[in-house]
Amino acid sequence: MSDIFALRAISRENEAQPGRPLAELDDSGLVARFLEGEKRAFTELVGRYQARLLNFVYRTTGDRERAEDLVQETFIRVYRHLHRFDQSKKFSTWVYTIASNLAKNELRNRSRNPLVLFQTIRKNHESDSKPLEWEDNTYRPDDLFRKRHLRALVESAVDQLPEHHRTVFILREMEGKTYEEIAEITSCNLGTVKSRLNRARNNFAQVIAPLLD
Amino acid sequence: MVIKMMDCARFLDGYSDYRDGLLADDEGAEYLAHLAMCGSCARYDRVVRSGVAMLRELPELEPSEDFVLELKHRIFHEDDDRRRMQRRASGAATAVTGAIAASIALLAWVPAIGERGRSVVEMPPITALAPASVEAEMLPLPSFVDTQADWVDLMREPQPGFASLVRYEYAGTGFSNAEFVAPR
Numbered sequence: 001m002s003d004i005f006a007l008r009a010i011s012r013e014n015e016a017q018p019g020r021p022l023a024e025l026d027d028s029g030l031v032a033r034f035l036e037g038e039k040r041a042f043t044e045l046v047g048r049y050q051a052r053l054l055n056f057v058y059r060t061t062g063d064r065e066r067a068e069d070l071v072q073e074t075f076i077r078v079y080r081h082l083h084r085f086d087q088s089k090k091f092s093t094w095v096y097t098i099a100s101n102l103a104k105n106e107l108r109n110r111s112r113n114p115l116v117l118f119q120t121i122r123k124n125h126e127s128d129s130k131p132l133e134w135e136d137n138t139y140r141p142d143d144l145f146r147k148r149h150l151r152a153l154v155e156s157a158v159d160q161l162p163e164h165h166r167t168v169f170i171l172r173e174m175e176g177k178t179y180e181e182i183a184e185i186t187s188c189n190l191g192t193v194k195s196r197l198n199r200a201r202n203n204f205a206q207v208i209a210p211l212l213d
Numbered sequence: 214m215v216i217k218m219m220d221c222a223r224f225l226d227g228y229s230d231y232r233d234g235l236l237a238d239d240e241g242a243e244y245l246a247h248l249a250m251c252g253s254c255a256r257y258d259r260v261v262r263s264g265v266a267m268l269r270e271l272p273e274l275e276p277s278e279d280f281v282l283e284l285k286h287r288i289f290h291e292d293d294d295r296r297r298m299q300r301r302a303s304g305a306a307t308a309v310t311g312a313i314a315a316s317i318a319l320l321a322w323v324p325a326i327g328e329r330g331r332s333v334v335e336m337p338p339i340t341a342l343a344p345a346s347v348e349a350e351m352l353p354l355p356s357f358v359d360t361q362a363d364w365v366d367l368m369r370e371p372q373p374g375f376a377s378l379v380r381y382e383y384a385g386t387g388f389s390n391a392e393f394v395a396p397r
Binding site: 042043047050051054057058064067068071072075076079081107150151154155157158172173174179194197198201202204205208209212 | 225226228229230232233235256257258259261263264265267268269270271273274275276277280281283284288291393
């Protein structure tokens with residue numbers, strides 16, 4: 001029995017890899033270093049995940065400012081509860097679970113509060129009506145317009161998906177998560193993940209098919 | 214290898230497994246064969262792939278410049294709150310420990326305080342004899358005489374038609390008793 005404890009201690013020590021630069025460590029190594037008291041390891045984790053989480057939450061909620069608030073809240077919760085994190089699990093799955101739950105709560109609150117919903121729609125409408133930016137000079141204006149228009153339509157096709165389908169779709173197609181990871185993040189079983197993903201792809205295809213032909 | 218033909222409904226049902234490469238080789242071959250033959254399903258596959266490709270081309274959002282700064286600020290407050298909670302918790306623990314210690318000390322001193330505060334009044338011994346009238350007129354009444362009593366005292370003289378009151382005392386116990394004794 002004592003051998004098991006000794007082995008666990010050795011593997012944990014290896015995970016932390018004292019002296020190795022933080023940028024070279026994987027997520028579990030950073031978690032171990034943070035738990036040993038090295039605060040910079042948390043900053044490294046934030047650097048790795050802030051943009052990914054921001055995009056994930058933004059695509060789920062459709063509100064950029066709110067998405068940033070929710071990602072901040074995600075990191076605060078990670079900071080607060082990291083000592084309780086089961087280190088045998090994948091850190092990225094855990095952090096996505098927290099962000100996904102916060103996004104889900106946000107959508108639920110929004111549906112209960114019509115004023116918040118209205119403000120979000122208005123904010124998005126305002127950003128939509130901004131003048132076109134000429135990001136690439138090799139395209140002719142009509143090409144650029146068409147491309148941007150198509151992108152907006154494809155993006156809105158994702159927005160039209162029901163929330164539980166949209167989350168699964170984004171996690172798979174945009175974040176590249178496995179079915180098992182999606183099941184853990186969304187607290188669903190594998191069968192549910194598969195059926196939701198299939199339906200989401202089907203709905204997505206139906207919306208965009210007329211645009212892409 | 215013989216490839217079975219599948220219908221469009223089956224293709225659509227299992228499309229996610231096909232797209233995510235979760236099918237065994239022979240099943241994957243069935244899907245490919247169906248795609249080669251069915252224009253509608255081939256279009257479906259093309260639409261999903263190109264739609265997702267366009268989504269992936271969308272510009273990524275970058276966190277605002279003050280994102281990390283703001284987060285650090287919040288974490289500072291988080292740490293500060295935690296330290297304050299710990300201080301409060303340790304203060305409360307100290308207070309509770311102190312209160313328990315004080316209670317124990319008080320309990321230990323209470324008997325001594327009690328001894329010091331208690332005044333003992335020494336009374337002269339009381340002795341009494343049963344008056345002759347009781348012996349003569351009232352006693353012994355078998356039903357009322359307490360044979361255990363050391364002293365009997367007549368509290369009220371017998372009156373015609375009224376009961377007398379007799380008090381018994383028991384030496385060494387500090388206990389007494391009183392009874393009405395009916396006249397004869």
